[in-house]
Each structure stands twice: as C-alpha cells, then as structure tokens.
Amino acid sequence: MNNTVTKRRMGFEGEKFIAIPQKVWKDIFKRDPNFFQIYITHMGYFPKASYHYRERRKGCEDNIIMYCLQGKGHYILGDKRYEVVANQFIMLPATDKYMRYWADADDPWTIYWIHFTGRTINAFNKFLQTDNHKGPQTIPFNAKGIDIWQNIYSSLEMGYSTENLCNAMFGLYDFIASFLFNERHIAPEKNESSDIITLTVNHMRANIEKKLSVEDMARQHSLSSSYFSIIFRKATGMPPIDYFINLKMQKACQMLYSDEAKIKTVAMDLGYDDPYYFSRIFKKFMGMSPEQYRINTRK
Incomplete structure (x- = not known):
C-alpha cells in the first residue's frame, strides 16, 4: 500500500x-x-x-x-x-x-x-x-x-x-x-467614563452658542474639575475647552461655507462677543482667517 x-x-x-x-x-x-x-x-x-x-x-x-x-x-x-x-x-x-x-x-x-x-x-x-x-x-x-x-x-x-x-x-x-x-x-467596552465623555460632547454640541467652563461641564456629572479634565483628556487627547473650541470652529466652517452671514454674526452665534477675537481663534485653529476660508471654499 x-x-x-x-x-x-x-x-x-x-x-x-x-x-x-x-x-x-x-x-x-x-x-x-x-x-x-x-x-x-x-x-x-x-x-x-x-x-x-x-x-x-x-x-x-x-x-x-x-x-x-x-x-x-x-x-x-x-x-x-x-x-x-x-x-x-x-x-x-x-x-x-x-x-x-x-x-x-x-x-x-x-x-x-x-x-x-x-x-x-x-x-x-x-x-x-x-x-x-x-x-x-x-x-x-x-x-x-x-x-x-x-x-x-x-x-x-x-x-x-x-x-x-x-x-x-x-x-x-x-x-x-x-x-x-x-x-x-477593537471597539472599547462601554464604561462610566466613556458615557461621561459622550454626554459631555453632546452637551457641548447642544450649547455651541454658549460660553461653557470646565467647572460647568464637571458639575453636570458631579465631578471635580481636575478629575473631569483628566478623564476627558485621556479619552479625547485634548483638554475639554480645546475640544469645545474645536467644535465651535467646525460649526463656524459650516456656517461660512453655507451661509451669507457676516463674520460678526457667525462669531455671535458661537458665543464670541468680539469678532476680532473670534477671527484670531479661527486663524489659530484653521491656519487662515474666516474671510479667506470663505473665499477658498467657494472657488
């Protein structure tokens, strides 16, 4: 055989x-x-x-x-x-x-x-x-x-x-x-801190026109500002206020592209009383002024 x-x-x-x-x-x-x-x-x-x-x-x-x-x-x-x-x-x-x-x-x-x-x-x-x-x-x-x-x-x-x-x-x-x-x-397992981050980001989006502080955000979850900042930064890679500003700038880009609103109006709608300060923040995050962004995206 x-x-x-x-x-x-x-x-x-x-x-x-x-x-x-x-x-x-x-x-x-x-x-x-x-x-x-x-x-x-x-x-x-x-x-x-x-x-x-x-x-x-x-x-x-x-x-x-x-x-x-x-x-x-x-x-x-x-x-x-x-x-x-x-x-x-x-x-x-x-x-x-x-x-x-x-x-x-x-x-x-x-x-x-x-x-x-x-x-x-x-x-x-x-x-x-x-x-x-x-x-x-x-x-x-x-x-x-x-x-x-x-x-x-x-x-x-x-x-x-x-x-x-x-x-x-x-x-x-x-x-x-x-x-x-x-x-x-790998999808992370849901835990208490991840729920806190999700709820906080949703709260930021719902209050995009306001001036929120770290204390305001931490208070929503009965946490100290320092501990809240630590878990938020660990989850997102940036401090809470920077994250909130990023969301505001993201919304500003949408408004500048789709609306004919003046820069001053965009600033006010996002909680900035001073349009010049808003323009400085926008340029810091986006690398160009709001006016230049509007021109570039509509070419």
Whole structure:
C-alpha cells in the first residue's frame, strides 16, 4: 500500500482563491502608473489545509500577510524557523531569501492570506519596519479583518472593473491596518467614563452658542474639575475647552461655507462677543482667517 502524502499548494475543500491576471494591472498602469501604490496579486482562504506546503527557493517578490484562524503551521525565512498558531498573523516582506511554509501535520491551519506588491513596496516595508521581520504576532480574534477580507474578495469576484479594483485596493490598506494596529480596531467596552465623555460632547454640541467652563461641564456629572479634565483628556487627547473650541470652529466652517452671514454674526452665534477675537481663534485653529476660508471654499 502506498502511504505517500502529497504536499499541496491549494485544492482544499471550501477554499477561496483569486489571482488577478497580470494583464489587468498592466492595462491599469498604462492609464495611470501612479494611482495604485500597492495592489493585490493573489488572495485566498484555505480551511483545514491538510498537507498545505509552499517552498520559494528565491523568496517572493510580493509581501504576504497571513492570518491563522485555527490550527497551526510553520515557516522558514532565511535561516530561521517559526511556528504559527491560532490568532497569530505574519507579514512576510518581499525578499529574495529562501522561504518555506506549511501546515502542521496533526493540526493543520486555517488561514486567510493576501499577496500584495507595488512600485513603492520597499518604501512601504521600510517605513512600517516590516522588512525587519519580527516573527508571528499574537492578536485578539480579528473579526474586522475577516470582514474586510470578505469584502475585498467579493469585489474582485465580481470582476476587474475600475470600481471593483478601487474598492478592493482601498480595502487592502484597512485589512493591513486591522493587523498592524489591531488595538485601534477593537471597539472599547462601554464604561462610566466613556458615557461621561459622550454626554459631555453632546452637551457641548447642544450649547455651541454658549460660553461653557470646565467647572460647568464637571458639575453636570458631579465631578471635580481636575478629575473631569483628566478623564476627558485621556479619552479625547485634548483638554475639554480645546475640544469645545474645536467644535465651535467646525460649526463656524459650516456656517461660512453655507451661509451669507457676516463674520460678526457667525462669531455671535458661537458665543464670541468680539469678532476680532473670534477671527484670531479661527486663524489659530484653521491656519487662515474666516474671510479667506470663505473665499477658498467657494472657488
């Protein structure tokens, strides 16, 4: 009896796979060689990928991002060997180093993966330091990343129109970010302080024409001004008054664009009795005077 196991690149039950023809990208780059700085070449989903095996003796000209959902696998990059387990991802940079990766024999991995490249791929890797390979990275279950992958796949499955390619390639950035900056893509648990921030911002918006103080805001929640300022700044990255002024300037921009009201009226509607003081604040935040902003946005 022949017990030889056949190593496989693909062909797994339930798999999904797309390879974008090179001609598609050649035609796109004839029209505009600079629009897609990075782009997808292949992508796939391999569930329970028993005997999955790839050897690349001369490396790979693409970056490969791979997310292990279940099971485990292994890879070699250069002269180093790594193990990948569930809820870990790897970003293999474009390289000419020897590369090999394969599913574990006893507990084969389930993986989502994307190959991508581009004229700026070396700069991309240098800036994000993906060329300094750190091995598998552990993250919480990345539901958002999987949803983005599905959206990209669905777009490309519908064909290679400009709209479908744009949607997929813009999604590629979001997909990568959901792994490299995973903590920024996790919805924070609701807690008392986050409710306080939401209520305060809503209160600011509802009273945009008033002069609110930190004491006024803190009093709404029976907190001391100092403690309120600390939790507000921690949540938003800026002091309460600066945040309130930002909201006022945002509203001022809307009014200057859509209304014919005089600068003095805009200032009064936002709680500024002195239009010259309002203009100085506006310029500080927006980099130009209210008059110049109105001219620029109506060109």
